[in-house]
Amino acid sequence: MWYVHIAAIFVKNAAMNTKSNTTRKSRLRLLHQYYSYTGFYSFVGKSIYKAIIPIVIFIIALVCVHFFVIDINDALAYATEHFxxxxVLGMFFASESILGLIPPEIFIAWSSKLAHPYLYLAALATLSYTGGIISYAMGRSIANIPSVFNYLEGSMSKHIKNMRKWGGLLIIVGATLPLPFALSSMAAGIIKFPFKSYLAFGLLRFVRFLVYGVAIFGVM
Structure with a gap:
């Protein structure tokens, strides 16, 4: 009968969905095991810990300057009037294109004092993303220069090794966490990580700036 046929279709679909879910869970479990065995989680934890220390020092120094030297809001207002x-955007772009030496939070705080803070925040995020692309291109170029490649492969050996192991996840970590995005981008270029995939993962850089912008604008 027709209802028996329909019931059979439902049973078949349910069985296929169950198999698909089981396969998906198995793949996720295998990925979790892989990242556990290769030390990805411990790497992220240690990197965040190392990144937090200078941030805390920077915040303490900022508070000391604010209360004992000059009001930070006045200093930022002075910077917006005289620079x-x-x-400022050019300086930020240069930093984000090389090694990300200057914390982006300083520039986000600067943008909070401008007439259109979110417009400048978007500009900062775009420049950071573009700077990452330039770092990626530099990495690709370096890979074709044996002498420079050998030098960087030694000085960045750990980062390059990690990029080969974790690929896109390391780009995501560099884009979203308080770690040098330029360094992750250059390592991705050196190992010739697929450019389209790099661009897709790197878009999370905009999310980081949005989150940090909302937080800093709320405080400033």
């Missing part, structure tokens, strides 16, 4: 935005 052209294009010059």
């Amino acid at each position: 052209p935005p294009l010059g």
Whole structure:
């Protein structure tokens, strides 16, 4: 009968969905085991811990300057009045294109004092993303210069090794956590990580700036 046929279809679909879910869970379990065995979770934990220390020191120093030297809001207001935005954005872009030496939070705080803070926040995020692309391109170029590649492969050996092991996840970590995004981007370029995939993972850089921007704007 027709209802028996329909019931059989439902049973078949349910069995296929169960098999699909089981396969998906098995793959997730295998990925979890792989990242556990290769030390990805411990690497992220240690990296966050190392990144938190300078951030805490920076915040303490900022508070001391604010209460004992000069009001931070006044200092930022002075910077917005006496330093052209294009010059500040250019400095930020240079930093994000090389090694990300200057914490982006400083520039986000600077943008909070401008007439259109979220517009400048978007500009900072775009420049950071573009700077990462330049770092990636530098990595690809370096891979074709044996002398420079051998030097960087030695100095960045741990990071390059990790990029080969974890690929896209390491790019996500660099894009979202308080770690040098330029370094992850350069390592991705050196190992010739697929460019389209890099661009997709790197888009999370915008999420980081949005979250940090909302937090810093709320405080400032």
